Amino acid sequence: MGVPRFFASYQQVLDAELARLVPDAGTPVQRSMAYTLLAPSKRVRPVLTLLCAELCGGRSAQALSAAAAIEMVHAASLILDDLPAMDDAPLRRGRPSNHKAFGEAIAILAAFALLNDAYGTIARAYEPPLASRLAALLSDSVGIKGLVGGQADDLLATDQQIDFEMLERIHRGKTGALFVAAATAGAHTAGASEDAVAALAAYAKNLGLAFQIIDDLLAVEGEPARTGKAVRSDARKTTFVSFSGVEGARMLARELCDTADRALQPFGRKADRLRELSAFVAGRNL
Amino acid sequence: MADPHQPDSGARADQARVDELRQRLRSLGYLDAGVDRFVLGPAREARRPLAIAALASLRVGLLAAVLLGPAAAVGIGARLPNLVTGTSDAVVVALYLAALFGVAATVISFASSLIVARIPLRVIAARPQFVARLAGVLVGATCLVYLTLWWRIANVDAAAIAPAWTAFVLAIAVGISLLLGHAASITAFAVIAASQDGAARRVERRSAWALTAVAAAVAFAGAAALLLVTTTEGAEEVRPAPNLAVVSPGVRVTLIAIDGFDPAVLASLEPGRVPTLARLLSGEVRLHAGVVRDPAREWTTVATGQPPDVHGVHGLETRRVAGLQGSVTSGDPQGLASALRGATDLLRLTQPSTASVAELRSKTIWEVAGDAGLRAAVVNWWATWPATQSGANSPIVVSDRATLRLERGGALDGEIAPTSAYDRLRDEWPRIKEEVARSVGGMLPASADAATREALGRAADVDAIQVAIASRLGSPPLDLLAIYLPGLDIAQHALLGSGEAIAPSELAARLEALRSYYGYLDRLVATIAAPRDDGLIVTVAQPGRIATITHGLVGATGRSAAADQKGAAQMRAVDIAPTVLYALGVPVSRELAGRPVLGLFSEAFANRYPVREIDSYGRREAPAAGREGQSLDREMIERLRSLGYVR
Numbered sequence: 037m038g039v040p041r042f043f044a045s046y047q048q049v050l051d052a053e054l055a056r057l058v059p060d061a062g063t064p065v066q067r068s069m070a071y072t073l074l075a076p077s078k079r080v081r082p083v084l085t086l087l088c089a090e091l092c093g094g095r096s097a098q099a100l101s102a103a104a105a106i107e108m109v110h111a112a113s114l115i116l117d118d119l120p121a122m123d124d125a126p127l128r129r130g131r132p133s134n135h136k137a138f139g140e141a142i143a144i145l146a147a148f149a150l151l152n153d154a155y156g157t158i159a160r161a162y163e164p165p166l167a168s169r170l171a172a173l174l175s176d177s178v179g180i181k182g183l184v185g186g187q188a189d190d191l192l193a194t195d196q197q198i199d200f201e202m203l204e205r206i207h208r209g210k211t212g213a214l215f216v217a218a219a220t221a222g223a224h225t226a227g228a229s230e231d232a233v234a235a236l237a238a239y240a241k242n243l244g245l246a247f248q249i250i251d252d253l254l255a256v257e258g259e260p261a262r263t264g265k266a267v268r269s270d271a272r273k274t275t276f277v278s279f280s281g282v283e284g285a286r287m288l289a290r291e292l293c294d295t296a297d298r299a300l301q302p303f304g305r306k307a308d309r310l311r312e313l314s315a316f317v318a319g320r321n322l
Numbered sequence: 323m324a325d326p327h328q329p330d331s332g333a334r335a336d337q338a339r340v341d342e343l344r345q346r347l348r349s350l351g352y353l354d355a356g357v358d359r360f361v362l363g364p365a366r367e368a369r370r371p372l373a374i375a376a377l378a379s380l381r382v383g384l385l386a387a388v389l390l391g392p393a394a395a396v397g398i399g400a401r402l403p404n405l406v407t408g409t410s411d412a413v414v415v416a417l418y419l420a421a422l423f424g425v426a427a428t429v430i431s432f433a434s435s436l437i438v439a440r441i442p443l444r445v446i447a448a449r450p451q452f453v454a455r456l457a458g459v460l461v462g463a464t465c466l467v468y469l470t471l472w473w474r475i476a477n478v479d480a481a482a483i484a485p486a487w488t489a490f491v492l493a494i495a496v497g498i499s500l501l502l503g504h505a506a507s508i509t510a511f512a513v514i515a516a517s518q519d520g521a522a523r524r525v526e527r528r529s530a531w532a533l534t535a536v537a538a539a540v541a542f543a544g545a546a547a548l549l550l551v552t553t554t555e556g557a558e559e560v561r562p563a564p565n566l567a568v569v570s571p572g573v574r575v576t577l578i579a580i581d582g583f584d585p586a587v588l589a590s591l592e593p594g595r596v597p598t599l600a601r602l603l604s605g606e607v608r609l610h611a612g613v614v615r616d617p618a619r620e621w622t623t624v625a626t627g628q629p630p631d632v633h634g635v636h637g638l639e640t641r642r643v644a645g646l647q648g649s650v651t652s653g654d655p656q657g658l659a660s661a662l663r664g665a666t667d668l669l670r671l672t673q674p675s676t677a678s679v680a681e682l683r684s685k686t687i688w689e690v691a692g693d694a695g696l697r698a699a700v701v702n703w704w705a706t707w708p709a710t711q712s713g714a715n716s717p718i719v720v721s722d723r724a725t726l727r728l729e730r731g732g733a734l735d736g737e738i739a740p741t742s743a744y745d746r747l748r749d750e751w752p753r754i755k756e757e758v759a760r761s762v763g764g765m766l767p768a769s770a771d772a773a774t775r776e777a778l779g780r781a782a783d784v785d786a787i788q789v790a791i792a793s794r795l796g797s798p799p800l801d802l803l804a805i806y807l808p809g810l811d812i813a814q815h816a817l818l819g820s821g822e823a824i825a826p827s828e829l830a831a832r833l834e835a836l837r838s839y840y841g842y843l844d845r846l847v848a849t850i851a852a853p854r855d856d857g858l859i860v861t862v863a864q865p866g867r868i869a870t871i872t873h874g875l876v877g878a879t880g881r882s883a884a885a886d887q888k889g890a891a892q893m894r895a896v897d898i899a900p901t902v903l904y905a906l907g908v909p910v911s912r913e914l915a916g917r918p919v920l921g922l923f924s925e926a927f928a929n930r931y932p933v934r935e936i937d938s939y940g941r942r943e944a945p946a947a948g949r950e951g952q953s954l955d956r957e958m959i960e961r962l963r964s965l966g967y968v969r
Contacts, residue, residue, distance in 0.1 A: 200343065200346055201346070201350070204346075204347075204350055241351070241352065242352055242353070245347075245352055279339065279343055280339055280340050280343050281339065281340075284339055284340035284343065287340055288340065288343060288344065288347070291344070291353055292347075292352060292353065295352065295353045
């Protein structure tokens with residue numbers, strides 16, 4: 037199952053904005069940044085930001101900088117995750133991983149540069165109150181309760197027997213936190229109410245876990261050409277499939293997507309594009 | 323050969339794993355499961371067992387409050403109809419009970435989830451889901467038993483209820499029980515998972531839906547069986563509508579109730595000093611008095627022919643619960659109950675009130691007479707307020723608060739019914755006051771000290787007013803007049819009931835004053851007990867609050883009464899009502915605890931009018947909700963306090 041049709045227009049806008057912010061030229065660090073950031077991608081997270089902004093009555097153009105910042109953070113996390121000290125992954129998005137292409141030192145610097153650019157993009161694009169709010173959101177999603185914490189737990193769990201709650205914590209940090217940040221950042225740029233923000237956070241939380249479960253499934257049975265990763269690259273790690281089996285994981289992913297859809301009830305038909313997104317996540321490459 | 327439709331054990335195990343993970347995800351804030359999300363919602367971020375148990379238990383308590391509070395209110399409304407007199411009362415009771423059940427469920431859920439999380443047994447620790455489910459089953463089963471018995475109690479005439487309706491109610495009860503059981507189960511599971519650090523893995527069970535369906539079916543069958551058993555054991559016959567056909571002997575009965583009467587004092591008085599009382603009580607029929615000397619309790623027993631447990635008035639002092647029209651009898655609490663009453667009074671959750679119709683569950687003789695088409699009236703009897711007029715034949719009720727209303731004027735708040743009687747008495751009130759003032763002024767012994775004169779004056783005032791009122795109700799003639807005269811008891815209590823040491827000379831003076839009151843009472847009673855051809859005067863004299871004697875006297879005078887009543891020997895308080903109703907020609911209910919005492923009647927009368935019986939006088943309807951007029955609750959308490967009834 038491919039991405040929803042409406043994705044294309046958002047992807048084009050996002051790709052253009054990302055290319056403007058991080059041109060694929062200049063120093064090795066700049067090229068390293070662009071290498072991962074501009075690599076072919078579905079842009080699920082930044083599209084989520086734009087969709088949530090529109091759902092809450094805002095314009096996607098207003099949320100574009102926030103969406104770009106989200107994607108920058110995501111790209112930085114991918115670079116760091118693939119490092120030999122971390123997952124030591126050779127492939128990413130169908131190409132050699134960043135450190136394979138530019139070397140570890142450059143890759144690390146590129147990741148830091150992307151993180152800094154993310155905050156800078158927000159600071160320059162929005163008025164202080166909103167910028168401050170978005171920066172805090174981003175900081176939470178990156179920090180110890182987000183990507184960093186999740187990755188740390190993940191490293192500690194490698195080759196270890198972990199329980200289900202630990203696995204959820206890892207995924208919540210590595211995937212869920214940025215999904216939630218993406219959705220709520222979009223809502224905030226549109227000046228959404230607290231109830232709307234909470235509903236979208238619930239949507240993103242469930243969707244994020246579903247996304248990760250599907251990722252685990254793909255790691256088990258996906259085609260490298262489609263996943264962009266080597267199959268069984270996570271063999272040293274405990275995954276959802278370890279707990280539930282393949283069919284169980286599929287079932288839970290579908291249920292999580294259904295739950296995400298139910299969180300959208302207050303928005304009615306206006307949230308159909310987000311429903312399409314969750315349907316896409318549920319059926320991704322399965 | 324394996325059945326292809328039967329899932330193999332591997333598939334079942336997979337399903338079980340997924341079920342467990344689903345539950346864990348819910349406890350972590352994922353998935354949308356209604357109750358689960360509600361119960362575990364606030365515990366999502368809390369990872370410590372104690373915090374999860376506390377937060378989730380609060381939600382379980384809230385669920386229990388919402389579900390059980392209203393259900394219990396309906397139940398208690400049926401059980402204590404006098405407490406819930408209308409919709410607003412029902413809402414308030416539901417809120418009270420919701421709070422009660424909420425707190426109870428919170429505490430139980432919190433305690434049980436912590437306990438099961440700490441069970442050390444290896445087998446149980448290895449099967450946390452089983453343990454959690456066990457906790458849920460216990461909570462659900464308790465809830466279901468409670469709801470089933472509640473339904474049984476709430477519907478005394480269960481045999482008359484359509485099976486479909488009962489099945490519907492049971493289905494609701496099963497639903498509530500499953501819901502609460504499930505809530506308790508997932509709370510326990512979440513706590514176990516947190517405390518065992520995810521060690522809970524191995525589960526063996528069928529799919530959740532199949533299990534739920536089986537549990538619902540078993541619960542429904544169990545509840546139905548429980549209902550069947552309790553209904554069979556306690557089934558009550560459905561009573562037909564009472565047939566109160568009167569075979570009139572042409573007798574008009576005056577029932578004179580004298581409180582605080584001591585037969586020994588009567589015997590000690592010089593001949594001729596109390597001629598009317600001597601005439602009325604000449605039969606010397608003993609009335610066995612109860613051990614509990616509460617006037618409201620005792621005289622309601624006289625008026626209904628039922629013991630206190632049946633008629634419902636247990637004591638003069640009751641408690642009104644904040645926000646409710648109805649009241650509950652507080653009796654004479656001691657120890658913890660007394661402290662609790664004091665605390666609730668202090669918090670203004672309850673306040674003292676007096677015995678009223680709200681507590682009354684049995685019909686009184688004047689109500690039965692009214693039902694039978696006779697013209698009846700009652701004056702100043704305990705527990706007659708609020709007086710209501712429910713039909714053309716309703717008795718005239720001048721309640722124990724009538725004097726207060728007549729003194730203060732204004733709109734009625736149930737003090738007198740019907741309103742026309744109030745209008746008439748209000749017009750007469752100035753003349754009544756003059757009459758009473760003359761009467762009381764002439765009775766006070768000049769030799770008595772001021773305190774004694776005041777005590778006697780207060781008592782005489784009360785009695786004189788009642789007699790004056792009663793004498794104004796007799797047109798057109800009444801078939802039954804019941805009047806309660808508390809003056810002697812008030813005087814006796816004021817003069818001798820303080821408990822303080824009294825010098826012999828002072829005691830003698832007070833006794834003489836009391837004797838003088840007997841003389842005054844005699845003259846008062848004479849005005850309403852004049853001999854008449856068609857009259858039967860039934861006089862009931864009870865010992866009152868401070869006497870140590872255990873009997874009073876009963877007498878009957880009139881053409882239908884026996885000349886020699888010694889054959890009656892002894893009566894009980896519950897015998898008065900059926901005896902009076904018999905005299906009026908009203909059939910006697912087999913439900914009454916007492917029987918007509920034929921020894922009070924002439925042989926010719928007894929032979930001519932054999933006792934007729936019916937099954938029941940029917941159930942007493944709860945008083946209608948709503949009160950009008952300015953309330954005299956506080957004034958009534960103050961009045962009773964000044965007369966020594968309430969501390």
